[in-house]
Amino acid sequence: MLELLATRYAYVVFIVLLSVGLYMVIASQNLVKKVIGVNLFQTAIFLFFVAAAYVEGGSAPVVPKDPAGPTGLLVSPLPHVIVLTAIVVGVALTAVGLALIIRIYTEYGTLREDVLREVRADD
Amino acid sequence: MIEGVPALLVVVPILAATLPLFLGVRYDRAGWSIGALTTTALFALALWLAVGVYTGGTVIHQLGGFPRPIGIELVADRLSALVVVLVAGISAGVLAYTRRGGPRGNSFYSAYLLLVGGLLGLSLTGDVFNMFVFLEITGLTTYALIAKGNSGESAVAALKYLIIGTVGASLYLIGVGFLFLATGTLNMIDLATAIPAAEGGYANPLVLAAFAFVFVGFAIKVALFPLHTWQPDAYQRAPDGVTPMISALVSTVSAYALFRLLYTVFTVEFLVATPYVTEIVVAFGSVSVLAGTTLAVIQTEIKRTLAYSSVSQFGLVVLAYGLANETALIGAIVHLLGHAIMKGGLFLAFGVVAAKTGARTVDEYAGLADRAPVAAGTFAVLGLALVGVPPSIGFVGKWFIAVGAVEAGIWPVAGVVFLSTMLTLAYVARLLEKMYFTPSPARGAYTPESPLATDGGGDDTADPAPNAVSAGMLGVAVLAALLAVALGFAGGVFQSMLGPFVEVVLNG
Numbered sequence: 001m002l003e004l005l006a007t008r009y010a011y012v013v014f015i016v017l018l019s020v021g022l023y024m025v026i027a028s029q030n031l032v033k034k035v036i037g038v039n040l041f042q043t044a045i046f047l048f049f050v051a052a053a054y055v056e057g058g059s060a061p062v063v064p065k066d067p068a069g070p071t072g073l074l075v076s077p078l079p080h081v082i083v084l085t086a087i088v089v090g091v092a093l094t095a096v097g098l099a100l101i102i103r104i105y106t107e108y109g110t111l112r113e114d115v116l117r118e119v120r121a122d123d
Numbered sequence: 124m125i126e127g128v129p130a131l132l133v134v135v136p137i138l139a140a141t142l143p144l145f146l147g148v149r150y151d152r153a154g155w156s157i158g159a160l161t162t163t164a165l166f167a168l169a170l171w172l173a174v175g176v177y178t179g180g181t182v183i184h185q186l187g188g189f190p191r192p193i194g195i196e197l198v199a200d201r202l203s204a205l206v207v208v209l210v211a212g213i214s215a216g217v218l219a220y221t222r223r224g225g226p227r228g229n230s231f232y233s234a235y236l237l238l239v240g241g242l243l244g245l246s247l248t249g250d251v252f253n254m255f256v257f258l259e260i261t262g263l264t265t266y267a268l269i270a271k272g273n274s275g276e277s278a279v280a281a282l283k284y285l286i287i288g289t290v291g292a293s294l295y296l297i298g299v300g301f302l303f304l305a306t307g308t309l310n311m312i313d314l315a316t317a318i319p320a321a322e323g324g325y326a327n328p329l330v331l332a333a334f335a336f337v338f339v340g341f342a343i344k345v346a347l348f349p350l351h352t353w354q355p356d357a358y359q360r361a362p363d364g365v366t367p368m369i370s371a372l373v374s375t376v377s378a379y380a381l382f383r384l385l386y387t388v389f390t391v392e393f394l395v396a397t398p399y400v401t402e403i404v405v406a407f408g409s410v411s412v413l414a415g416t417t418l419a420v421i422q423t424e425i426k427r428t429l430a431y432s433s434v435s436q437f438g439l440v441v442l443a444y445g446l447a448n449e450t451a452l453i454g455a456i457v458h459l460l461g462h463a464i465m466k467g468g469l470f471l472a473f474g475v476v477a478a479k480t481g482a483r484t485v486d487e488y489a490g491l492a493d494r495a496p497v498a499a500g501t502f503a504v505l506g507l508a509l510v511g512v513p514p515s516i517g518f519v520g521k522w523f524i525a526v527g528a529v530e531a532g533i534w535p536v537a538g539v540v541f542l543s544t545m546l547t548l549a550y551v552a553r554l555l556e557k558m559y560f561t562p563s564p565a566r567g568a569y570t571p572e573s574p575l576a577t578d579g580g581g582d583d584t585a586d587p588a589p590n591a592v593s594a595g596m597l598g599v600a601v602l603a604a605l606l607a608v609a610l611g612f613a614g615g616v617f618q619s620m621l622g623p624f625v626e627v628v629l630n631g
């Protein structure tokens with residue numbers, strides 16, 4: 001167990017962040033905090049990809065113009081590209097989510113889910 | 124020549140999506156015309172692609188000319204060509220409704236075209252990570268379109284969908300990550316051979332975990348029973364012009380993508396070799412079928428009834444995926460396409476009725492046949508098709524699935540199909556009884572809540588009746604009903620079209 005924590009700590013952090021994010025989405029009554037929870041959930045996944053792509057002693061995959069080909073260990077750029085794309089998607093989602101929350105606030109005057117439920121039930 | 128078509132199908136709508144906003148600065152009503160032109164062109168391209176695929180075999184477009192392990196592919200085979208035709212056709216048809224009846228403004232048409240681009244990309248992509256990107260494009264535009272509704276309720280429904288949908292897509296991304304770690308590739312065709320070649324083969328824990336994440340992620344997007352909670356709110360609160368589009372296409376294309384992942388990426392060998400996978404998929408689907416129809420029966424709002432009915436219909440499709448034999452898979456595909464036409468048509472007819480009479484609940488549908496005979500007739504035909512009364516596309520799909528269940532030797536599943544048909548009949552018959560046999564309440568009780576604002580379709584000040592229904596709105600609903608019946612005669616055609624494809628999928 002200790003060895004796992006010492007050598008695979010990035011994956012352990014991934015699981016912890018994922019769980020915390022999911023818990024915030026489910027348990028928090030505040031809509032903004034729910035969106036923060038979604039962000040945390042996605043950040044955990046970014047960490048997972050970055051940790052998986054880390055190579056001890058690897059260099060950036062920029063191949064010099066060398067007829068002999070690249071020397072030494074290169075890192076696969078694919079997971080990093082995936083993370084970059086996923087970050088862009090996450091930013092767009094956060095923007096849309098916050099815009100919806102502003103609309104909900106102007107309409108109902110609250111950010112709390114339980115209050116919102118009561119207000120909507122009264123209508 | 125035809126190799127370029129898949130790329131055009133994805134790029135054209137996404138580029139065209141910028142035009143309504145840009146041209147909208149100069150011309151107020153540019154949106155609808157641009158949308159109609161683009162989707163019509165896409166429909167023509169989709170037909171061309173489908174003809175090419177069915178005569179000349181699979182069309183593969185390598186983006187940038189890079190070959191498979193390095194580059195990204197767009198693939199059009201027999202199944203994706205059909206889905207592309209469906210997406211392009213329905214998106215062009217729904218525009219005929221939105222000209223008069225739907226949400227307005229250039230921003231709506233921008234989001235609409237972006238949604239079409241996302242759906243077409245999702246249908247054509249041959250790469251599991253690109254599938255995530257297109258899934259999110261589809262999701263984001265759907266959230267925005269749902270929030271186009273007038274009340275704050277639509278914003279609440281959209282936010283709920285946003286949070287649940289994002290978690291679903293993120294779970295799928297984790298699954299993709301596991302697959303990449305296990306195999307080192309993201310291309311679907313490469314994955315099919317790389318998964319058994321990976322360390323431990325199909326029993327590799329990474330592969331098993333990847334399957335679990337991918338399946339649960341898509342179960343959220345497809346709205347299977349315990350994960351369906353976003354769907355009724357989203358369908359009910361979306362504007363009447365948007366619901367047909369999202370009900371007909373968004374979940375359908377997600378279910379198609381699930382098929383791709385189950386049978387192209389994980390392959391039928393994985394499903395058979397891994398204990399309990401097919402059982403879990405069938406059980407998941409069966410529970411969805413029964414819970415969805417039961418919940419549909421007890422609703423009073425018609426939009427909610429139809430939304431819960433979607434839960435059960437997609438349960439039927441996923442159940443057929445789990446049966447994993449040729450008849451059931453043909454049934455799943457036919458039911459997927461048929462459900463899109465039927466449910467889209469039902470929501471269109473609902474929108475026509477709501478615009479004309481304001482009726483939105485089962486009780487308000489009393490005597491509808493007198494007030495709106497054509498719309499009521501359309502509703503009745505499509506409702507009966509949804510039950511599975513022959514000849515209709517709904518019957519063909521259910522028939523293949525039930526026969527597939529018997530062939531697989533799982534009798535209780537055929538019972539589930541039968542029971543769900545009876546329950547579907549329960550809520551459809553209740554509507555029919557209201558529409559045709561309950562006397563209409565006092566006339567003239569309804570006044571539209573707000574006179575409809577202007578749209579892209581001409582000068583509304585000259586229009587004496589603000590709640591009038593245009594010919595396009597009614598026409599596209601009637602067209603859906605006619606298609607649902609006409610395709611009911613095409614069972615043999617579907618079998619000969621999809622048979623070879625499914626055989627390859629099953630036997631490699």
